[in-house]
Amino acid sequence: xxxxxxxxxDHVTFGYDTSRTILKDVSLNxxxxxxxxxxxxxxxxxxxxxxxxxxxNAATGGQVRFDGEVVDPRDRDRMxxxxxxxxxxxxxxxxxxxxSVFDNVAFPLRxxxxxxxxxxxxIVLMKLNAVGLRGAAQLRISxxxxxxxxxxxxxxxxxxxxxxxxYDEPFAGLDLISMGVAANLIRTLNxxxxxxxxxxxxxxxxxxxxxxxxxxxxxxxxxxxQGVPSDLMNSTDAEVRQFVRGEPDGPVKFHYPAPSLxxxxxxxxxxx
Amino acid sequence: xxxxALIGARTLNVLRSFGHxxxxxxxxxxxxxxxxxxxxxxxxxxxxxxxxxxxxxxxxGMAVGFVLALQMYxxxxxxxxxxxLGLIVNLSLVRELGPVVAALxxxxxxxxxxxxxxxxxxxxxxxxxxxxxxxDTKSRVLAPRFVGGMVSMPLLAIxxxxxxxxxxYVVAVLLLGVDSGNFWSxxxxxxxxxxxxxxxxxxxxxxGVICTAVALYQGYETEATPxxxxxxxxxxxVISSLSVLAMDFVLTALMFSTx
Amino acid sequence: xxxxxIETLVGLFVLLGMAGLVFLSLKAANLASFGTRDSYNVIxxxxxxxxxxxxxxxxxxxxxxxxxxxxxxxxxxxxxxxQMELDKSVQFPKDSxxxxxxxxxxxxxxxxxxxGAEEKNLGAGDTIKQTQxxxxxxxxxxxxxxxxxxxxxxxxxxxxxxxxxxxxxxGAKK
Numbered sequence: 001x002x003x004x005x006x007x008x009x010d011h012v013t014f015g016y017d018t019s020r021t022i023l024k025d026v027s028l029n030x031x032x033x034x035x036x037x038x039x040x041x042x043x044x045x046x047x048x049x050x051x052x053x054x055x056x057n058a059a060t061g062g063q064v065r066f067d068g069e070v071v072d073p074r075d076r077d078r079m080x081x082x083x084x085x086x087x088x089x090x091x092x093x094x095x096x097x098x099x100s101v102f103d104n105v106a107f108p109l110r111x112x113x114x115x116x117x118x119x120x121x122x123i124v125l126m127k128l129n130a131v132g133l134r135g136a137a138q139l140r141i142s143x144x145x146x147x148x149x150x151x152x153x154x155x156x157x158x159x160x161x162x163x164x165x166x167y168d169e170p171f172a173g174l175d176l177i178s179m180g181v182a183a184n185l186i187r188t189l190n191x192x193x194x195x196x197x198x199x200x201x202x203x204x205x206x207x208x209x210x211x212x213x214x215x216x217x218x219x220x221x222x223x224x225x226q227g228v229p230s231d232l233m234n235s236t237d238a239e240v241r242q243f244v245r246g247e248p249d250g251p252v253k254f255h256y257p258a259p260s261l262x263x264x265x266x267x268x269x270x271x272x
Numbered sequence: 273x274x275x276x277a278l279i280g281a282r283t284l285n286v287l288r289s290f291g292h293x294x295x296x297x298x299x300x301x302x303x304x305x306x307x308x309x310x311x312x313x314x315x316x317x318x319x320x321x322x323x324x325x326x327x328x329x330x331x332x333g334m335a336v337g338f339v340l341a342l343q344m345y346x347x348x349x350x351x352x353x354x355x356x357l358g359l360i361v362n363l364s365l366v367r368e369l370g371p372v373v374a375a376l377x378x379x380x381x382x383x384x385x386x387x388x389x390x391x392x393x394x395x396x397x398x399x400x401x402x403x404x405x406x407x408d409t410k411s412r413v414l415a416p417r418f419v420g421g422m423v424s425m426p427l428l429a430i431x432x433x434x435x436x437x438x439x440x441y442v443v444a445v446l447l448l449g450v451d452s453g454n455f456w457s458x459x460x461x462x463x464x465x466x467x468x469x470x471x472x473x474x475x476x477x478x479x480g481v482i483c484t485a486v487a488l489y490q491g492y493e494t495e496a497t498p499x500x501x502x503x504x505x506x507x508x509x510v511i512s513s514l515s516v517l518a519m520d521f522v523l524t525a526l527m528f529s530t531x
Numbered sequence: 532x533x534x535x536x537i538e539t540l541v542g543l544f545v546l547l548g549m550a551g552l553v554f555l556s557l558k559a560a561n562l563a564s565f566g567t568r569d570s571y572n573v574i575x576x577x578x579x580x581x582x583x584x585x586x587x588x589x590x591x592x593x594x595x596x597x598x599x600x601x602x603x604x605x606x607x608x609x610x611x612x613x614q615m616e617l618d619k620s621v622q623f624p625k626d627s628x629x630x631x632x633x634x635x636x637x638x639x640x641x642x643x644x645x646x647g648a649e650e651k652n653l654g655a656g657d658t659i660k661q662t663q664x665x666x667x668x669x670x671x672x673x674x675x676x677x678x679x680x681x682x683x684x685x686x687x688x689x690x691x692x693x694x695x696x697x698x699x700x701x702g703a704k705k
Binding site: 054056076079080081082083084086087088090091092094095096097107108111112153 | 392396397398400401403404405406407408412
């Protein structure tokens with residue numbers, strides 16, 4: 001019996017070391033076939049969540065489940081099976097710099113299948129075509145721009161037609177045109193292939209435009225709000241408003257905690 | 273923290289890193305069969321590690337041969353024993369200088385290149401990307417390089433010694449007038465294939481294992497920043513060199529003690 | 532760099548390394564002398580083998596004709612039992628003698644075979660009956676001192692001193 005949720009994060013706690021807990025008792029669900037965005041400022045744990053789902057790190061408390069199976073990095077065989085069904089787009093592409101564009105996209109195919117080179121060629125060109133870069137197949141990685149690199153990485157991530165595609169900051173550092181292209185691709189791919197997409201970003205407009213569901217996180221792994229995009233855009237909660245409108249000061253303070261002005265600049269407090 | 277606690281903490285850290293390194297080494301060894309199955313990858317690495325080090329190895333070997341011949345000549349001429357020049361040069365090279373100097377050069381050229389390559393792959397998230405693609409990076413990326421280093425190092429040491437002897441021949445016979453026949457015959461009668469050449473090859477194999485493993489470890493465990501990678505390459509050279517010299521002492525004592 | 536190109540270069544590299552190894556083994560070491568030539572085994576017992584080692588050469592008239600294969604203590608006679616491999620193309624008479632000699636003044640020790648006069652030759656497994664042990668420096672000095680003391684006592688040089696004063700003829704090392 002397939003549940004509606006492809007991924008279930010169940011009371012998960014995690015910290016990279018004992019001094020910092022990044023996620024504390026976080027519970028979330030990600031619906032099958034939907035584009036879900038995780039929004040939040042830097043340091044709120046959204047990339048960490050991706051790493052837990054992908055099995056790069058193990059949760060210290062609670063469980064992460066992928067299609068009903070527990071994600072356990074210590075069980076290498078199970079992880080390999082699960083990861084075959086996932087594709088991840090890293091923040092700056094993480095392309096293999098010693099291979100050509102073609103070889104990069106062909107890499108997962110060559111490693112995980114025994115398909116003949118002719119078939120691999122066709123599949124690679126089709127994937128590149130889907131991201132609009134079929135003509136760039138013979139370029140070297142050093143010759144492509146940042147936006148192109150992201151798209152090539154996307155083509156590589158979908159080479160094996162994964163059920164889950166994860167995007168780590170896909171819009172960071174892109175110009176408006178590339179951002180629009182990327183957003184379009186994410187949405188179209190999700191709909192056409194029936195995959196589930198998970199976008200981690202702090203780019204509000206793009207995410208709101210393409211997502212079926214949005215989750216807003218704050219430092220400490222606290223979930224501030226979740227819902228369909230319109231819910232968050234029209235929210236009356238101060239924290240949500242500050243984030244989606246990009247206001248400089250609000251519940252998230254502008255000033256980093258500091259001693260009072262009087263102490264630092266050695267001035268007397270003006271008489272009240 | 274009082275000094276004793278500090279020393280204790282440091283010692284524990286060192287022990288922990290030794291343990292971590294030992295696990296890494298065990299993983300490398302375990303991944304060798306997988307690498308051998310994809311021999312094409314190993315061949316590419318032998319090229320990157322071995323072929324590309326040839327220039328410095330051959331050039332250094334020849335230079336060392338020249339200098340050895342010169343220096344030994346001046347030492348032997350006072351005893352009228354210059355005929356043994358070939359023998360002395362040979363033994364110095366084949367037993368010691370070949371394996372050790374080649375290993376030090378290897379650590380400097382190939383070792384740093386490996387560390388930087390792996391470190392940059394880690395910094396650019398390429399390692400993470402591969403792991404996410406359900407590919408075991410230890411088998412796919414590290415093990416072929418490890419095997420490549422194990423194969424290349426002995427070959428490089430042999431070539432170093434061979435070129436050194438030829439270089440010494442040029443200086444000794446052609447420049448200094450040592451008798452050519454004696455140069456070779458005395459060498460041939462006193463250098464033992466198994467004891468001298470063979471032990472030298474065993475030494476260079478051990479050094480190859482050490483240098484390659486250290487280089488891969490430093491690259492793999494480096495902090496994923498530019499400074500981290502730079503620091504890791506220096507550490508590779510230092511740790512490899514010290515380990516080679518220490519192992520050389522141990523191996524020499526084991527192999528060449530009288531008997 | 533194409534895949535074929537890389538493979539070719541690696542092949543060359545490995546070949547070069549092998550060639551280097553062959554060079555080192557043959558031209559620069561002693562593999563060439565005594566590898567696969569046909570040989571036969573011969574035994575000799577010595578009171579003292581001195582610094583003789585396994586793989587030490589066996590020479591006659593200065594020419595290497597074989598190699599020592601093993602040295603053990605004979606449990607019955609308490610002599611050093613030396614097994615040697617001799618080149619099949621060289622035959623020695625049955626009454627040949629074996630001496631342990633030193634090459635040069637301070638060099639390695641080897642077994643020197645002096646041919647005898649019998650018609651029959653040594654065969655595989657035969658024992659060389661006449662042997663002379665290695666010179667032990669302490670014994671030499673002891674002999675010399677003893678004869679010198681005897682000289683002093685009797686006032687004239689004795690033939691013993693002259694003989695003891697001569698070290699065993701070192702094999703000519705050319």
